Amino acid sequence: xxxxxxxxxxxxxxxxxxxxxxxxxxxxxxxxxxxxxxxxxxxxxxxxxxxxxxxxxxxxxxxxxxxxxxxxxxxxxxxxxxxxxxxxxxxxxxxxxxxxxxxxxxxxxxxxxxxxxxxxxxxxxxxxxxxxxxxxxxxxxxxxxxxxxxxxxxxxxxxxxxxxxxxxxxxxxxxxxxxxxxxxxxxx
Amino acid sequence: xxxxxxxxxxxxxxxxxxxxxxxxxxxxxxxxxxxxxxxxxxxxxxxxxxxxxxxxxxxxxxxxxxxxxxxxxxxxxxxxxxxxxxxxxxxxxxxxxxxxxxxxxxxxxxxxxxxxxxxxxxxxxxxxxxxxxxxxxxxxxxxxxxxxxxxxxxxxxxxxxxxxxxxxxxxxxxxxxxxxxxxxxxxxxxxxxxxxxxxxxxxxxxxxxxxxxxxxxxxxxx
Numbered sequence: 001x002x003x004x005x006x007x008x009x010x011x012x013x014x015x016x017x018x019x020x021x022x023x024x025x026x027x028x029x030x031x032x033x034x035x036x037x038x039x040x041x042x043x044x045x046x047x048x049x050x051x052x053x054x055x056x057x058x059x060x061x062x063x064x065x066x067x068x069x070x071x072x073x074x075x076x077x078x079x080x081x082x083x084x085x086x087x088x089x090x091x092x093x094x095x096x097x098x099x100x101x102x103x104x105x106x107x108x109x110x111x112x113x114x115x116x117x118x119x120x121x122x123x124x125x126x127x128x129x130x131x132x133x134x135x136x137x138x139x140x141x142x143x144x145x146x147x148x149x150x151x152x153x154x155x156x157x158x159x160x161x162x163x164x165x166x167x168x169x170x171x172x173x174x175x176x177x178x179x180x181x182x183x184x185x186x187x188x
Numbered sequence: 189x190x191x192x193x194x195x196x197x198x199x200x201x202x203x204x205x206x207x208x209x210x211x212x213x214x215x216x217x218x219x220x221x222x223x224x225x226x227x228x229x230x231x232x233x234x235x236x237x238x239x240x241x242x243x244x245x246x247x248x249x250x251x252x253x254x255x256x257x258x259x260x261x262x263x264x265x266x267x268x269x270x271x272x273x274x275x276x277x278x279x280x281x282x283x284x285x286x287x288x289x290x291x292x293x294x295x296x297x298x299x300x301x302x303x304x305x306x307x308x309x310x311x312x313x314x315x316x317x318x319x320x321x322x323x324x325x326x327x328x329x330x331x332x333x334x335x336x337x338x339x340x341x342x343x344x345x346x347x348x349x350x351x352x353x354x355x356x357x358x359x360x361x362x363x364x365x366x367x368x369x370x371x372x373x374x375x376x377x378x379x380x381x382x383x384x385x386x387x388x389x390x391x392x393x394x395x396x397x398x399x400x401x402x403x404x405x406x407x408x409x410x
Contacts, residue, residue, distance in 0.1 A: 058274050067266060067267025069268045082195050085198070086275045
């Protein structure tokens with residue numbers, strides 16, 4: 001899909017992936033998350049090469065893809081409590097519900113939520129556990145202006161704390177002083 | 189690690205409970221189909237007792253097969269599977285949790301119902317413990333083998349029909365030893381060896397199915 005792609009990020013860096021549909025933004029994110037295997041090349045973390053499907057690597061990233069991963073018949077709180085448990089935490093942090101104004105929706109089954117609300121549920125995952133690497137695939141799709149600001153604030157806090165954030169976006173999320181990787185030319 | 193497993197188990201059981209009708213589909217099919225046999229072949233106790241063990245086992249196979257599709261398909265469609273693959277615990281462990289939840293809501297129901305169904309098929313009194321014992325050892329194997337098939341075909345259309353084609357041949361050993369264990373006891377020949385073999389198959393499936401399923405699921409997400 002792409003070759004001769006090389007980049008390095010320092011703690012606190014943001015990287016925006018930009019480019020037309022189908023140019024490989026999502027594939028790069030899935031590759032970095034370990035869902036895809038690179039056919040050539042290598043990934044390094046803090047100087048050491050690692051395999052993308054390494055359990056250690058999985059423990060340092062959050063991946064938010066196109067699918068919101070909410071179970072329609074579970075409430076918002078139950079969905080998040082499951083994810084917290086899956087990530088190894090006994091309790092759900094209330095902050096995860098508060099960041100995207102999900103408190104009022106907490107006891108509602110996910111099947112009653114709008115697309116934007118489901119998106120907020122998916123993004124609330126970022127608050128569940130501290131992870132240094134965030135991989136976000138068009139995170140703002142369906143979000144209203146207020147929640148987009150919440151998201152940008154969350155990313156800013158994360159970067160201020162030394163986290164990395166890689167976002168594929170069509171320009172609806174802005175990351176101050178982020179590097180930009182443009183897939184435009186490689187699309188052909 | 190155990191916490192992740194418990195979280196998944198808890199979620200799956202809760203979902204199974206909320207989708208009550210769908211969950212009970214296999215068990216209801218099992219009971220209804222079996223109730224047809226005395227009507228179809230006649231109520232003669234001899235004939236029913238002769239074919240009883242075989243019929244119950246074949247229907248148990250189909251009942252488990254009916255519920256296999258829900259094992260991974262909905263997680264694949266809504267993205268939960270991505271989260272499971274990316275969770276910081278071995279996917280094999282989570283697969284084991286999924287299978288356990290599936291068995292508790294399918295195979296275990298069949299085990300509990302089986303003495304009643306033995307009565308319906310006029311099986312001798314001994315069957316009231318042999319049949320549940322054989323099903324207790326056999327149905328988890330059915331779930332585990334089925335899990336590999338369900339994972340291989342996750343995301344494909346007409347998955348359930350293909351899963352049946354793929355998985356049914358692999359169910360044959362369980363069927364053979366399950367039926368012969370029950371028949372052995374009923375004919376007074378003893379079926380301890382067959383039960384032991386069912387147990388061995390369960391251990392084999394426990395060791396083999398989680399890694400095979402996990403590998404299939406990873407490929408499905410690529």
